[in-house]
Amino acid sequence: MAKPGTAVEHPFFARLWVRMAPSIERQGAGEHRQRLLHGISGRVVEVGAGTGSNFGHYPAGVTEVVAVEPEPRLRALAAEAARDAAVPVTVVDGVADRLPADDGSFDAAVVTLVLCSVPDQAAALAELRRVVRPGGRLYFWEHVRAERRGLARVQRLLDATVWPRVGGGCHTARDTMAAIADAGFVVERVETFAFPDTRLPMPASPHVLGVAVRS
Numbered sequence: 001m002a003k004p005g006t007a008v009e010h011p012f013f014a015r016l017w018v019r020m021a022p023s024i025e026r027q028g029a030g031e032h033r034q035r036l037l038h039g040i041s042g043r044v045v046e047v048g049a050g051t052g053s054n055f056g057h058y059p060a061g062v063t064e065v066v067a068v069e070p071e072p073r074l075r076a077l078a079a080e081a082a083r084d085a086a087v088p089v090t091v092v093d094g095v096a097d098r099l100p101a102d103d104g105s106f107d108a109a110v111v112t113l114v115l116c117s118v119p120d121q122a123a124a125l126a127e128l129r130r131v132v133r134p135g136g137r138l139y140f141w142e143h144v145r146a147e148r149r150g151l152a153r154v155q156r157l158l159d160a161t162v163w164p165r166v167g168g169g170c171h172t173a174r175d176t177m178a179a180i181a182d183a184g185f186v187v188e189r190v191e192t193f194a195f196p197d198t199r200l201p202m203p204a205s206p207h208v209l210g211v212a213v214r215s
C-alpha cells in the first residue's frame, strides 16, 4: 500500500480502467454523474479524475475545474477530455492526501469512485476539507461497505487478498459515509443504490451518492 503523500503508480489498473470506463458509462454511470453534479457551481476541485468522465456533466454555473489525477496514462486522457468540456478544466498531477491547492480555495470538491482507492481515506478527506471553503460542498459517488453481513464478509476477504492488487489499491469494505462525517462534513443528501443493478450483488455494487457541507 502506498504511504500518504507518495506518488500513485498503478499502470496495470490504469490500462484496465481505460478499457472498463466506456462499459461503466454504458451501464448508466453517466446518469449518476449527471444527477450528482446537478447544481454544483463556482470553483471546483475534482480529485482522482481518471479519464475525465465527469467533465461533460459540469453545468454552466461552474467557473473552473481543477482536476487532480496521479496516473500519467489517465491524466493524459483526462487532458484530452478537458478540451471538449463546456466549462474550463485544468488537469494537474497530484495525490488526494497532498492536494496542490491553497486552504479554502474551492467552492466545491468532487470525488467519484476514488475514496475506495486512496491509501488513507482520513488523510484524503482532511485535505478535501482543507481546500474547500467553509460552507462549501463535497460531492461524492462511491462504492462502499455492504449492509448485508454476508456480502460485507466477502468484501473484507477480497480486500485482504486480491482486490486491491488488481484494482489499483481499491477496497470494497470501506465505511466511506462514516469517514466523510468524521472528517468534518455534514451530509446534506445521500442516496444508496446498487450499481450495476445486477440480480446477484457484486462486491463493489453498494454505492452512495450525495452532497456534504464543509462545517
Ligand SMILES: C[S@@+](CC[C@H](N)C(=O)[O-])C[C@H]1O[C@@H](n2cnc3c(N)ncnc32)[C@H](O)[C@@H]1O
Pocket: 008, 017, 047, 048, 049, 050, 051, 052, 053, 054, 068, 069, 070, 071, 074, 094, 095, 096, 097, 111, 112, 113, 114, 117, 118, 119, 168, 169
Ligand atoms: C476507479 S477510478 C475513477 C476515476 C473517475 N473518478 C471516475 O469517476 O471515472 C479511480 C481513480 O482514482 C485515482 N486515484 C487512486 N489513488 C489516488 C490518490 N491517492 N490520489 C488521487 N487519485 C487517486 C486513480 O488514478 C483513478 O483515476
